[in-house]
Amino acid sequence: MTGNTFRKIFKFYIDGFKNMTYGKTLWVIILIKLFIIFVILKLFFFPDFLKKNFSSDDERSNYIIEQLTKQ
Amino acid sequence: MDGIDISLINWSRGQFALTAIYHWLFVPLTLGLSFIIAFMETIYVKTGNEEWKKITKFWMKLFGINFAIGVATGIILEFEFGTNWSNYSWFVGDIFGAPLAIEGIMAFFLEATFIAVMFFGWDKVSKRFHLASTWLVAAGANLSGLWILVANAWMQYPVGMQFNPETARNEMLNFWDVFLSPVAINKFIHTITSGFVLASIFVIGISSWFLLKKREISLAKRSMLISAIFGITSSIVLILSGDSSTRLIADIQPMKLAAIEGLYEGENGTGLILFGTLKKPENYTEENKIWEYNFKIEIPKLLSYMTYRNSDAFVPGMNDLIKGNPEYNIMSAQEKIERGRYARDVLADLKKAKETGNTLKYEELREKFYDTDFKENYFRYFGYCFLNNPGSLIPNVPLSFYSFRIMVMLGFYFFIFFIIILIGVFTAKIDNWRWLLRLAILSIPLSYIASQAGWVVSEMGRQPWVIQDLLPTVIATSHIDASTVQITFWIFAALFTVLLIAELKIMFRQIKIGPE
Numbered sequence: 001m002t003g004n005t006f007r008k009i010f011k012f013y014i015d016g017f018k019n020m021t022y023g024k025t026l027w028v029i030i031l032i033k034l035f036i037i038f039v040i041l042k043l044f045f046f047p048d049f050l051k052k053n054f055s056s057d058d059e060r061s062n063y064i065i066e067q068l069t070k071q
Numbered sequence: 072m073d074g075i076d077i078s079l080i081n082w083s084r085g086q087f088a089l090t091a092i093y094h095w096l097f098v099p100l101t102l103g104l105s106f107i108i109a110f111m112e113t114i115y116v117k118t119g120n121e122e123w124k125k126i127t128k129f130w131m132k133l134f135g136i137n138f139a140i141g142v143a144t145g146i147i148l149e150f151e152f153g154t155n156w157s158n159y160s161w162f163v164g165d166i167f168g169a170p171l172a173i174e175g176i177m178a179f180f181l182e183a184t185f186i187a188v189m190f191f192g193w194d195k196v197s198k199r200f201h202l203a204s205t206w207l208v209a210a211g212a213n214l215s216g217l218w219i220l221v222a223n224a225w226m227q228y229p230v231g232m233q234f235n236p237e238t239a240r241n242e243m244l245n246f247w248d249v250f251l252s253p254v255a256i257n258k259f260i261h262t263i264t265s266g267f268v269l270a271s272i273f274v275i276g277i278s279s280w281f282l283l284k285k286r287e288i289s290l291a292k293r294s295m296l297i298s299a300i301f302g303i304t305s306s307i308v309l310i311l312s313g314d315s316s317t318r319l320i321a322d323i324q325p326m327k328l329a330a331i332e333g334l335y336e337g338e339n340g341t342g343l344i345l346f347g348t349l350k351k352p353e354n355y356t357e358e359n360k361i362w363e364y365n366f367k368i369e370i371p372k373l374l375s376y377m378t379y380r381n382s383d384a385f386v387p388g389m390n391d392l393i394k395g396n397p398e399y400n401i402m403s404a405q406e407k408i409e410r411g412r413y414a415r416d417v418l419a420d421l422k423k424a425k426e427t428g429n430t431l432k433y434e435e436l437r438e439k440f441y442d443t444d445f446k447e448n449y450f451r452y453f454g455y456c457f458l459n460n461p462g463s464l465i466p467n468v469p470l471s472f473y474s475f476r477i478m479v480m481l482g483f484y485f486f487i488f489f490i491i492i493l494i495g496v497f498t499a500k501i502d503n504w505r506w507l508l509r510l511a512i513l514s515i516p517l518s519y520i521a522s523q524a525g526w527v528v529s530e531m532g533r534q535p536w537v538i539q540d541l542l543p544t545v546i547a548t549s550h551i552d553a554s555t556v557q558i559t560f561w562i563f564a565a566l567f568t569v570l571l572i573a574e575l576k577i578m579f580r581q582i583k584i585g586p587e
Contacts, residue, residue, distance in 0.1 A: 016191025022132070022581060023190070026139040029573055036566060037143055045559045046150035049157035049549040057238070062422075064161045064239040067546065069419035 079553040080545055083155040086560040088530075090147050092523055093567035097141020097574075099522050102216060102263050103270020103305075104134045105209035109202075110297050116202045126290050128193070129586035130274065131205075133578060135190060140574040145219070147563065155556060159537050159547035164240030166232055166249060167222050174218035181211035213263050220262055224255035226538050227529075228323050234450060236421050236440045257319055258529075261312040264305045265522050268485050271302030272511070272518040275492055277582055279511035282502055287585050296496050302489035309482060314377065321378035321386065324539065326464055327532035329389045330471040332374060335361055337387040337396065343373035346476055349469050358462035360389075362469060393461045404461035407540075410448065411455030417445075454541045466534040474527040481521035488514060 020027070054060045108130050115123035149171070152160045160167075188196060188204035196204075225231075231248030232241040243249060275298050278291035320328045329335075332344055347367030355361060372382040379386075385399050395403025417439055424433035439445045458464065492511070495501035501508070533539065537547040 012191060012195065013187060015195075016187060019191075022577065023135065023139075025577060026136060029570070030139050030142065033140075033566075033570065034143060037146060041147070041559070041562070042150055045555070045562070046154045048153040049155075049551060050161060051153075060161060061238045061240070064158060065236075065418065065422050067158055068162075068239060069415055069422060 076553060077545075079551065079556065080548050082553050082556040082560060083151075083548050084544065086155065086556055086563065087148065087151055089560060089567070090144075090151065090563055091526065091530075093563075093571070094141070094144045094148065095523060095526060096519065096571065097137055097144060098216065099266035099269040099519075100137045100273055101134070101141065101212050102266030103268070103301075104130060104137070104273065105205075105212050106267065107270055107274055107294075107298060107301060108134055109205045109209045110301065111294075112202050112205050114297075116198050122289060123293070125586045126293055127205075129290065130294065131189065132581055133277075136574060136577050136581065138186070140570050140577075144567070144570070155549055155551065156537075156547050157549040159542060161240060162542055162547075163226075163538065164232075164235075164238075165243050166225055166229075166241055169243060169246065170218035170222045170249075174215050177211060177218070178215045181208060181215065185211065213266075216263060216266075217259050220259045221250055221252075221255045223529075224252055224258045225249055226536075227258075227533055228252055228254040228319075229538055229541055234440055234453075236418055236437055237425075254319055254323065257312055257316050260308060261316055261525075264309040264312065265525060267305035268302055268309055268482075269518040269522055271298040271305065271489065272485060272514050274298040275302070275489075276511045276513075276515040279508035280582070281585070283505065283508050283512075288502075290586060292496055292501065295492055295501065299489045299493040299496060302485065303493065306482070306486035306489060310486065313479070313482065317377050318379075324533055325387050326389065326392050327466065327471070327528075328378070329387065329392060330466045330468050330532055331475045331528065332386075333362060333364065333468055333472050334374075334386065334388040335390050337385055337391040337399070339375065339385050340372040340383045341374040341386040342369040342371045343377065344369050344472075346480075347472075349472060356462075358460055360462055360465045360468060362472075389465050393464060404455070404458075404464055407452040407455040408458055408461070411452040411457075414445075414449040414453045415456040417449075451540060454536060454538070454543050454546075457543050457546050458535070463535050466532050471528060471532045474524040474531070478521050478524040478528060481517055481524075485514070485518065485521070 017023075017027075050060045050063070054063060108127055111123055111127040111130065114120070115127055152167075185204040185207045188201060189208055192201050192204060229241070230252050231243060231245040233244050234240075235242050249255070274294050278294045278298075281287040281291040317328070320331075329337075332341075333347070333349060334341065344364075345368040347369075348365040349362040350365050352361060352363045374386055375384040376382040378384065387396060387399065387401055391399070391401050393404045395401050395406065417436055421433060421436040424430075424436060440450065488510070491507060492501070495504050495507060535543045535545065537544045
């Protein structure tokens with residue numbers, strides 16, 4: 001029963017994708033966009049500053065307190 | 072604020088603004104068009120009239136294009152928080168975490184399930200299930216926006232949290248205070264209804280093009296009818312929520328209101344400037360930031376009435392907020408700076424006590440951050456400690472002034488426009504009013520300008536704060552190289568421009584093809 005339901009859902013999606021017309025162009029745009037955002041931009045240009053420079057939350061807290069109390 | 076790299080701050084702000092502006096080109100249409108489609112499909116299911124199915128499918132196609140191109144563009148803003156705005160990200164703590172996590176989960180389930188049913192499910196699922204999916208997409212898209220707007224509202228009006236001096240993070244004390252803050256509710260209503268208005272104009276504009284081309288007459292007129300009614304209803308809510316937003320701003324961000332009005336000296340019975348132009352006087356300095364009017368058209372006493380429901384009420388000007396006004400119980404900026412510095416010194420002493428192992432002193436100072444008197448009289452002004460010059464509390468006056476007027480004037484224009492369209496449709500004269508059809512097409516870009524102007528008022532008007540009174544923008548940035556921000560700025564500018572061109576190209580093509 002469950003397997004049958006999953007098969008139906010899978011077929012629903014596959015049929016949907018197969019029958020797309022203009023949607024295929026959109027999917028190409030979506031995939032290129034996601035690749036640029038998550039692979040190129042996130043990996044090479046957007047590291048998490050605090051995670052990259054400090055190894056623990058204590059260090060991060062100390063750093064921020066230092067920034068906030070600097071005169 | 073010595074030693075701060077202004078170039079880094081400006082590029083970081085520019086990049087965030089660029090990303091947000093482009094992201095917001097896609098979002099409002101999704102918010103509004105999803106409901107318009109749901110109305111159309113409901114009529115189809117109720118009447119069984121195949122024409123309504125054709126109409127629904129056509130607008131759904133345009134919705135799909137906009138959704139596909141715009142999806143995930145907002146994620147970039149979250150990347151920027153971690154890289155460019157790390158001080159801010161850490162300081163906001165879990166206040167942002169909870170709403171953004173809910174938004175992420177909601178968006179995932181929405182996109183993976185109901186949108187698929189909406190697009191792939193015609194003739195495969197029952198009519199009612201399909202309709203339910205369409206409504207769920209509309210509700211889900213708008214609820215998805217709700218969480219982002221709750222997070223933004225907290226920055227304008229930080230409530231429901233406790234600052235933890237050990238971690239330097241704000242911790243959520245009461246989810247409902249954050250979620251149901253008057254600013255969050257107002258912002259949500261005002262923002263989504265602006266999306267509804269924009270989408271209504273989009274549908275009317277494209278329908279007008281069909282009428283001008285003498286094509287798809289039935290589709291165009293029926294779409295105009297639905298959109299004009301939706302547009303009028305949304306405009307009324309939009310105007311009312313804008314009105315209540317004025318009262319909220321007067322209460323929690325009086326400097327923003329003063330900048331919007333170009334009001335330097337507060338007065339009783341303050342008038343509302345309908346329109347005017349500003350000029351920079353010769354004695355202008357960065358300390359006083361005083362602009363003068365070339366001319367102004369003013370409605371006497373209206374601003375006092377709008378803000379306090381009393382036409383003789385006192386509305387403080389920028390000078391009152393800087394210098395203080397004891398008669399009206401307004402604290403001076405200098406006093407707030409002193410109080411903020413005291414809060415900062417307590418935090419610095421706490422750090423020192425921790426480092427020297429002075430447990431007694433540490434506990435004593437830590438307790439202060441949980442003490443109501445300290446929180447309400449000192450810590451609430453924490454951000455002021457970073458300001459050397461009280462004049463830096465004044466946002467960009469011309470930008471706030473003009474953006475506000477563009478937004479409001481266009482908002483009222485749209486309301487009248489919808490009424491005229493409705494009259495044209497009801498009297499069956501719309502085909503002959505070709506000037507109106509052309510105006511409708513022109514109104515599509517105007518609706519985007521109004522929508523963006525609203526965000527400029529909201530976000531530029533609250534400067535210098537990234538979190539009202541607690542954290543100024545200049546302190547919120549990471550210590551990174553400005554050149555890396557410049558590089559990503561231009562990458563984003565290129566990426567988003569390509570996406571926008573792709574959207575317009577595909578959209579225009581599909582509009583020309585028309586319904587299938």
